[in-house]
Amino acid sequence: MDIQAQAGILYQPIVSLVDGKIFGYEALSRITDEKFLQNATMMAPRKKFFLNVEPNAVHDEYKLNPSNVIFEVALKAIDHYKKQNFPIAIDDVGAVFLGLNIIASIKPNYIKIDMNLIKDIDDDEIKQLLCKAMVDFGKNHDIKLIAKGIETEEELKTLVKLKVDYGQGYYLGIPQETFEDRLA
Numbered sequence: 743m744d745i746q747a748q749a750g751i752l753y754q755p756i757v758s759l760v761d762g763k764i765f766g767y768e769a770l771s772r773i774t775d776e777k778f779l780q781n782a783t784m785m786a787p788r789k790k791f792f793l794n795v796e797p798n799a800v801h802d803e804y805k806l807n808p809s810n811v812i813f814e815v816a817l818k819a820i821d822h823y824k825k826q827n828f829p830i831a832i833d834d835v836g837a838v839f840l841g842l843n844i845i846a847s848i849k850p851n852y853i854k855i856d857m858n859l860i861k862d863i864d865d866d867e868i869k870q871l872l873c874k875a876m877v878d879f880g881k882n883h884d885i886k887l888i889a890k891g892i893e894t895e896e897e898l899k900t901l902v903k904l905k906v907d908y909g910q911g912y913y914l915g916i917p918q919e920t921f922e923d924r925l926a
Contacts, residue, residue, distance in 0.1 A: 751769065751919065752769075752770045752917035752918060752919060753767040753768065753769055753770065753917060753918060753919070753920070753921060754767060754768050754770055754910055754911075754915060754916070754917040754918075755767055755910065755914060755915035756768060756790070756888055756908050756909070756910045757908060757909055757910065757914045757915065758907070758908055759889075759898075759901055759902050759905075759906050759907060759908060759909050760907070764789065764915075765789070765790055765908050766789045766790025766791055766810075766812070767789065767790075767791055767921055768910060769791070770917050783806065784921060788810065789810065789921070790810055790811070790812055791806075791810060791811045791812070808826060808827045808828045808829075809827075809829070811828055811829075812828070812829045812830070812831045812851065812852055820848055829850075829851035829852065830848060830850045830851055830852070831850055831851065831852035831853070831854055831888070832844075832845060832848060832850045832852070832853050832854065833854045835853050835854060835855055835856060835876070849883075850885060851885065851886065852885065852886050852887070852888055853876065853880060853885055853886075853887050853888070854887075854888045854890050855873065855876065855887060855888065855889045855890060855906070856890060856891075857890045857891020857911070858891075859872060859873065860873075860889045860890060860891045860892060860897055860901070860911070861891060861893070861897070862897070863897055863900050863901065864894070864896035864897055864899065864900040865896075870900065870904065873889075873901070873904050873906065874904050877904055877905050877906060880907070881905075886907040886908060887906050887907050887908070888906075888907065888908040888909065888910060889901050889906045889908070889909040889910070889911075890909075890910055890911065891910075891911045892909045892910065892911030892912075892913045892914055893911050893912055893913050894913060895913065897911075897913070898913055898914070
């Protein structure tokens with residue numbers, strides 16, 4: 743049984759690679775009940791909450807602040823949430839073929855770099871160059887980058903050197919059932 747099945751709903755911190763403070767949390771499971779959203783209302787002010795959801799999964803009854811909830815969504819749902827002023831994140835960039843035209847047309851607020859591009863990035867010049875290109879692109883278009891799957895100190899140091907905005911992974915914080923600011 744995996745850790746998610748044992749613990750229920752889990753949240754992994756997303757950490758600023760500039761100051762080391764927790765920026766927000768990712769819910770590491772698709773929304774299956776409304777407990778996710780009830781829990782989101784208990785986060786510290788100004789922390790961000792990253793969700794993988796289907797359209798109409800979030801209801802207004804929770805009074806969530808749209809500037810603090812970032813949706814990681816399928817293409818068909820993007821317009822639905824943009825019309826409600828929610829920021830958008832493109833998840834797992836680099837995991838599968840994703841045409842650059844898709845990123846250009848979505849104009850996301852965040853790009854989450856797939857963990858396969860992060861794994862051993864400290865020893866792989868090609869991965870470093872790809873990441874640097876994404877950082878430059880993000881800086882020029884006001885898109886924040888989040889490196890997923892940071893597992894070692896060497897990977898973290900490389901990503902900090904490359905000026906990636908945020909990171910998440912077991913090295914920075916294991917998934918837990920609460921929103922404790924363990925790193926702050």
